[in-house]
Amino acid sequence: AAGVIQSPRHLIKEKRETATLKCYPIPRHDTVYWYQQGPGQDPQFLISFYEKMQSDKGSIPDRFSAQQFSDYHSELNMSSLELGDSALYFCASTLTGGVGTDTQYFGPGTRLTVL
Amino acid sequence: AQSVAQPEDQVNVAEGNPLTVKCTYSVSGNPYLFWYVQYPNRGLQFLLKYITGDNLVKGSYGFEAEFNKSQTSFHLKKPSALVSDSALYFCAVRGLPERSQGNLIFGKGTKLSVKP
Numbered sequence: 001a002a003g004v005i006q007s008p009r010h011l012i013k014e015k016r017e018t019a020t021l022k023c024y025p026i027p028r029h030d031t032v033y034w035y036q037q038g039p040g041q042d043p044q045f046l047i048s049f050y051e052k053m054q055s056d057k058g059s060i061p062d063r064f065s066a067q068q069f070s071d072y073h074s075e076l077n078m079s080s081l082e083l084g085d086s087a088l089y090f091c092a093s094t095l096t097g098g099v100g101t102d103t104q105y106f107g108p109g110t111r112l113t114v115l
Numbered sequence: 116a117q118s119v120a121q122p123e124d125q126v127n128v129a130e131g132n133p134l135t136v137k138c139t140y141s142v143s144g145n146p147y148l149f150w151y152v153q154y155p156n157r158g159l160q161f162l163l164k165y166i167t168g169d170n171l172v173k174g175s176y177g178f179e180a181e182f183n184k185s186q187t188s189f190h191l192k193k194p195s196a197l198v199s200d201s202a203l204y205f206c207a208v209r210g211l212p213e214r215s216q217g218n219l220i221f222g223k224g225t226k227l228s229v230k231p
Contacts, residue, residue, distance in 0.1 A: 004158075033218055042205060043159070045218035056211070056218055090158060092219075102147055102166055102209065104219060106159040 002027055004107035006091050012113045013081050021076040021110045025093030031055065032074040033104060034066060035090040043090055049074055050096055081114045088112075117142045119189075119206045121222035128196045128229055136191040136225045138206030147209035148189045149219065150180055154202045162204075165189060176200070196229045203227075 005024040013019050025032050031050045035043040036059075045058035049068035060066075063081075068074045078085060088111050092104035118141045128134045140146055147166055151159040163174025165182045173179045180191045191204060203224050211217030 035219075042221040042223050043219075045210065045220070048218055058218060092159075103149070103161055103164060105161060106151070108158040111156075 004091055004093050004105055006089075006107040006110050008110060009108065010111050010113075012115065014115055015081055015083060017081050017114075019078045019081060019112060021078070021089055021091075021112070023074045023076070023091030023093075023107060025072050025074070025091070026095075026105055029093035029095045029105075030072060031094045031096045032068055032072070033092040033094075034060075034074070034076050035092065035106075037088040037090060037109070039087070041087075046076070078112075083114050086112060086114045117208045117210050117220050119148075119208045119220065119222040121204075121206055121225045123225050124223070125226045125228065128227070130198050130229055130231050131195050134193050134196040134200070134227065134229070136204050136206075136227060138189045138191065138222060140187050140189060140206075140208055142208060146182075146189075147217075148180075148182065149207040149209075150174065150178070150189075150191050151205045151207060151221075152202045153205065153224075159205065162191070196227075198229050198231055201227055201229045 007022045033048040034046040037043040046060040048055040052068045066076045088109045090109045092106045120139050149164045150162040163172050170182045205224050206222040207219040209217040210220045
């Protein structure tokens with residue numbers, strides 16, 4: 001079965017640079033979530049989208065923005081990168097209102113390293 | 116506010132023995148509870164969930180969890196542990212129970228180590 005795809009899998013950036021992370025949800029899933037997992041930490045919710053509209057907002061810095069496109073893929077844009085942004089960034093998707101709607105399926109993550 | 120707690124940072128068991136990974140929750144409203152497993156450098160894999168119905172929930176890879184409302188617990192169990200079960204386990208609760216798009220709030224995680 002198709003899973004959530006994230007690209008790139010690894011990304012190395014310098015401080016103050018920008019980064020764009022991409023997420024391709026499971027086909028027909030309409031809801032996308034972004035989470036950040038710091039080293040040795042639990043995943044923290046950043047932001048979510050449902051039907052291309054922002055659904056909820058968590059602890060996402062103002063330097064970050066995200067959107068969901070017409071094909072339901074999502075991109076997380078990160079600017080003015082800081083050392084503390086180094087983390088594993090997960091995307092998850094679900095089909096709201098469908099069978100198993102409560103279950104979020106996670107991608108493999110993008111490991112961002114800021115030097 | 117919704118929250119879950121995993122009181123043990125690490126659980127060690129011998130292969131073939133039963134295992135339990137503990138989780139307690141604090142919610143307003145109906146609890147929507149989940150267990151995920153994370154292998155090193157991998158994403159989170161869904162194991163099982165409790166939404167409503169039977170208190171004993173069966174999931175993937177032989178895992179099950181028991182929802183206990185009076186003790187506000189949702190412990191993960193497996194009758195016979197395998198070395199390959201060694202991983203990081205996260206308990207989670209839906210942050211906004213009234214909204215099916217609600218984000219997940221995770222516990223701190225429990226590292227399970229199964230020795231041969």
